[in-house]
Amino acid sequence: MSQTPRIRGGIGADGPYWDALERGVFQLPRCAGCGAWMWPAHYRCGDCGSWDMEWVPLDPIGTLYTWTRMHQAPVLVRERIEDVPYVTLLAEIPAAGGKRVVGALHGSEDGLAIGVPIRGVFLPPSPKTKGYATLGWEIVR
Ligand SMILES: [Zn+2]
Numbered sequence: 001m002s003q004t005p006r007i008r009g010g011i012g013a014d015g016p017y018w019d020a021l022e023r024g025v026f027q028l029p030r031c032a033g034c035g036a037w038m039w040p041a042h043y044r045c046g047d048c049g050s051w052d053m054e055w056v057p058l059d060p061i062g063t064l065y066t067w068t069r070m071h072q073a074p075v076l077v078r079e080r081i082e083d084v085p086y087v088t089l090l091a092e093i094p095a096a097g098g099k100r101v102v103g104a105l106h107g108s109e110d111g112l113a114i115g116v117p118i119r120g121v122f123l124p125p126s127p128k129t130k131g132y133a134t135l136g137w138e139i140v141r
Contacts, residue, residue, distance in 0.1 A: 012041070013042055016029070016055045020055070021132070021133040024122045025057050026057065026058050026059070027056055028093065028101075029056075030055075031045040032054045034047050034050065037099045038099075039096065056096075058095050060135055061093075061118075061119050062091040062092050062094065062119075063091070063094070064090075064092075064117075065092040067088065067090070068087070070085060070087070071084060077130070079130075086104060087104065087109060087112065088103070090102060090103075091118055091120070104136055106123070107138040108138075111139045112139060118137045118139055118140060119138060119140055121135065121138055122135060123135065
């Protein structure tokens with residue numbers, strides 16, 4: 001199976017997020033002016049107007065804010081069709097002011113429930129992720 005080439009430099013303010021995942025680093029942006037966490041990433045702080053962002057490395061540890069089971073592969077991600085059904089989720093990151101990151105469940109569904117502790121697992125680029133390194137989220141037992 002051929003690897004889908006990743007789009008570099010054209011994905012906007014969240015580019016450093018994806019670049020860091022390739023190096024095995026989970027990081028989110030924080031405003032250098034007022035300290036507000038920004039996720040989804042923005043070029044400018046909506047709180048103070050600063051254009052200065054700092055990317056802060058974090059442990060990929062959080063809680064399961066919510067989840068849903070995918071029964072069809074999204075139109076733009078047909079490569080995931082062999083994984084259906086699978087669980088997508090929002091990981092709430094306490095160390096980043098409670099910002100929530102979208103991801104997919106990695107591993108067993110045992111214990112799947114809102115509020116359970118979860119941790120990110122660094123996954124290499126693949127055709128299923130359009131060539132991007134990603135975090136899969138597993139339930140902490
Ligand atoms: Zn700010």
